Amino acid sequence: MKQLLTPKKLAIRVGSALLLLAAVMFVCSMIGTETVSLKAVFTGGGTEASINPDYVIFFRIRLPRIILAGLVGAALACAGVVFQVLLRNPLADPYILGISSGAGLGAIIAVISGFNWTLWGRSPIAVFAFSGALGTIWLVWFIGRLTGKFHVTGLLLAGVVVNAFFSALMMFLTSIAKSDQVYATIFWLMGNMKEGDFLVLWIAAGCVVGGIVALFYIGPQLNALSFGADDARSMGVNVAGTRIIAFGIAAGITAVSVSLSGLIGFVGLVVPHGVRLVLGPDHRQLLPLSGIAGAIFLVIADTLARVIVAPAQLPVGVVTAIVGGPLFLILLVKYSRKVNWLK
Amino acid sequence: MNKWLWLLLIVTCWMAIGVAVFGFREGRGHSSTPLPDRIGRIVSLAPNITEILFAIGLGDEIVGVTLDSDYPSDAAEKPKVGTFWQPDIEAVVAAKPDLVITLGFEQQKNLAERLRRIGYNGLTVNIEKVGDLFAAIEKIGAETNRQRQANELTGRIRAKLQRLATLVDTGDNVRVLWVVQREPLRVAGRGTFVNEMIELAGGENAIGPTVHKYPPIGSEQVLASYTGVIIEPTMGGGDIKGQRDRALQYWSKFKYIPAVASNRVYVIDGDKVSRLGPRLYEGTETIARCLRPEIFKNIKQ
Numbered sequence: 001m002k003q004l005l006t007p008k009k010l011a012i013r014v015g016s017a018l019l020l021l022a023a024v025m026f027v028c029s030m031i032g033t034e035t036v037s038l039k040a041v042f043t044g045g046g047t048e049a050s051i052n053p054d055y056v057i058f059f060r061i062r063l064p065r066i067i068l069a070g071l072v073g074a075a076l077a078c079a080g081v082v083f084q085v086l087l088r089n090p091l092a093d094p095y096i097l098g099i100s101s102g103a104g105l106g107a108i109i110a111v112i113s114g115f116n117w118t119l120w121g122r123s124p125i126a127v128f129a130f131s132g133a134l135g136t137i138w139l140v141w142f143i144g145r146l147t148g149k150f151h152v153t154g155l156l157l158a159g160v161v162v163n164a165f166f167s168a169l170m171m172f173l174t175s176i177a178k179s180d181q182v183y184a185t186i187f188w189l190m191g192n193m194k195e196g197d198f199l200v201l202w203i204a205a206g207c208v209v210g211g212i213v214a215l216f217y218i219g220p221q222l223n224a225l226s227f228g229a230d231d232a233r234s235m236g237v238n239v240a241g242t243r244i245i246a247f248g249i250a251a252g253i254t255a256v257s258v259s260l261s262g263l264i265g266f267v268g269l270v271v272p273h274g275v276r277l278v279l280g281p282d283h284r285q286l287l288p289l290s291g292i293a294g295a296i297f298l299v300i301a302d303t304l305a306r307v308i309v310a311p312a313q314l315p316v317g318v319v320t321a322i323v324g325g326p327l328f329l330i331l332l333v334k335y336s337r338k339v340n341w342l343k
Numbered sequence: 344m345n346k347w348l349w350l351l352l353i354v355t356c357w358m359a360i361g362v363a364v365f366g367f368r369e370g371r372g373h374s375s376t377p378l379p380d381r382i383g384r385i386v387s388l389a390p391n392i393t394e395i396l397f398a399i400g401l402g403d404e405i406v407g408v409t410l411d412s413d414y415p416s417d418a419a420e421k422p423k424v425g426t427f428w429q430p431d432i433e434a435v436v437a438a439k440p441d442l443v444i445t446l447g448f449e450q451q452k453n454l455a456e457r458l459r460r461i462g463y464n465g466l467t468v469n470i471e472k473v474g475d476l477f478a479a480i481e482k483i484g485a486e487t488n489r490q491r492q493a494n495e496l497t498g499r500i501r502a503k504l505q506r507l508a509t510l511v512d513t514g515d516n517v518r519v520l521w522v523v524q525r526e527p528l529r530v531a532g533r534g535t536f537v538n539e540m541i542e543l544a545g546g547e548n549a550i551g552p553t554v555h556k557y558p559p560i561g562s563e564q565v566l567a568s569y570t571g572v573i574i575e576p577t578m579g580g581g582d583i584k585g586q587r588d589r590a591l592q593y594w595s596k597f598k599y600i601p602a603v604a605s606n607r608v609y610v611i612d613g614d615k616v617s618r619l620g621p622r623l624y625e626g627t628e629t630i631a632r633c634l635r636p637e638i639f640k641n642i643k644q
Contacts, residue, residue: 034437178556184449202361210354313429
């Protein structure tokens with residue numbers, strides 16, 4: 001009994017998922033190491049001499065951080081969906097082609113060089129990580145092209161080798177860095193959320209949401225591609241064009257999220273599979289719902305990271321793996337009989 | 344193709360609105376608000392900054408410290424605002440500080456910058472070398488109207504170090520291997536403040552210049568260092584005797600180097616020598632006692 005995905009059904013599902021996301025974000029904004037009273041929050045920011053801490057904590061620290069977590073979660077989950085279908089590999093995640101090590105290398109170079117400027121409140125680490133991520137993905141793509149016209153195995157191998165090479169460079173730099181620089185890098189590599197400036201949030205939201213909408217546009221082509229390039233071609237899909245668009249957008253939103261929050265693992269692997277297991281593999285539905293589920297997942301994980309060892313904080317990457325692993329196994333056991341992987 | 348144009352248009356407009364609304368705020372808020380005449384509430388984000396504040400008489404003004412601020416004992420009683428590496432910005436704001444003092448490390452500097460953007464006063468000091476320590480004490484003193492106390496403190500430390508220098512000035516320097524980790528073996532290199540403390544105590548690092556700050560070294564370099572003394576600071580306080588037993592057992596395989604042959608492997612309390620703070624002299628004296636026990640035989644600590 002196969003039910004077709006109608007636009008109405010899709011709209012209802014996306015709408016209710018968005019409502020759930022809003023509810024989760026509201027609840028999480030009430031949770032934190034400091035108790036914030038909503039009444040005090042809405043009395044305003046206070047004067048320069050006496051700042052209203054409730055207002056500052058809520059609007060300048062907690063809310064921006066929650067929004068950022070949502071954006072990063074959505075970007076990683078959608079990028080995960082795309083890499084899984086493009087590489088036709090269930091193990092693919094946004095970092096599989098070396099984005100992580102490229103960004104990591106950029107980050108450690110920024111830490112070691114000790115630059116002392118900021119761009120919209122973002123440290124040089126963010127800028128370098130972003131450039132490192134995009135540079136790496138371009139390099140991998142370029143090498144992959146040399147091995148044949150988008151040969152998936154060639155691309156994957158290029159990714160693995162570039163990843164290993166940059167990781168080795170990172171280890172070399174880490175070993176000669178000062179201990180405080182090493183720590184700075186390690187915490188960055190584990191993924192860390194912090195509140196963002198409004199402008200950064202605004203621009204990141206534009207990139208991520210715009211990217212997800214664009215991916216949603218090519219959902220039908222991605223559906224065809226998941227059967228293989230030849231089948232897709234026979235269905236009249238422009239394979240090369242679809243691949244380049246999907247690949248570019250997925251790499252772009254991954255680079256944005258990496259530059260905002262470091263390397264947060266697991267979201268991009270687990271969330272797409274989870275949604276696929278529960279709701280099926282249609283990309284028109286998989287993309288928006290994975291995005292929303294990724295946002296919900298990371299907002300919750302980050303809230304746990306904020307409070308679980310208070311007053312200290314955990315790197316959010318630790319929480320995503322600890323929470324995500326068992327959750328995913330439950331889904332896997334419960335639903336796997338229904339699903340034929342990636343078909 | 345139409346829907347793509349629409350998407351592009353909407354995203355472009357969105358970005359433009361963002362830059363128009365938030366972009367102009369960039370210039371604002373950066374002019375740091377003038378400090379109040381009397382600073383009543385200070386948050387310290389590093390254990391050695393906490394020590395400096397207590398040493399210049401600002402202990403009562405501290406309203407937040409990191410979890411590892413354990414000296415002086417009063418510091419441990421203060422409200423906690425997270426760890427040194429992962430400060431909790433919400434807790435810092437909730438402490439309603441007039442001034443937040445951080446070190447110059449990436450995480451710390453970054454937090455100070457974020458707080459400044461919200462409208463708090465931040466002070467960032469670099470304490471990586473002995474010279475930095477004196478500069479930092481005086482900078483903190485100047486910022487908190489405690490110049491006199493700060494100058495007295497640096498004067499006191501300098502005078503004591505001077506006295507120590509004349510005491511240990513015997514013409515020849517003892518060679519020291521400063522072990523930070525045994526497996527794999529890592530020692531303090533020449534670019535560290537530990538190296539400066541060793542020199543102030545009348546010693547010389549047995550390891551020459553290295554690329555690493557804390558270079559990992561092999562057995563060959565240990566033998567070649569021909570070190571007269573081995574010092575191991577304890578990590579995270581605690582069991583000095585147990586660590587000394589393990590150290591002796593480890594070093595027994597290098598019985599040809601002078602330090603082991605003459606039984607001069609010392610395990611000292613890491614608390615005094617692992618942070619660069621107002622207890623610089625006490626740490627340096629501890630090292631000097633290991634290097635020249637004969638001089639200090641009759642001098643009480």
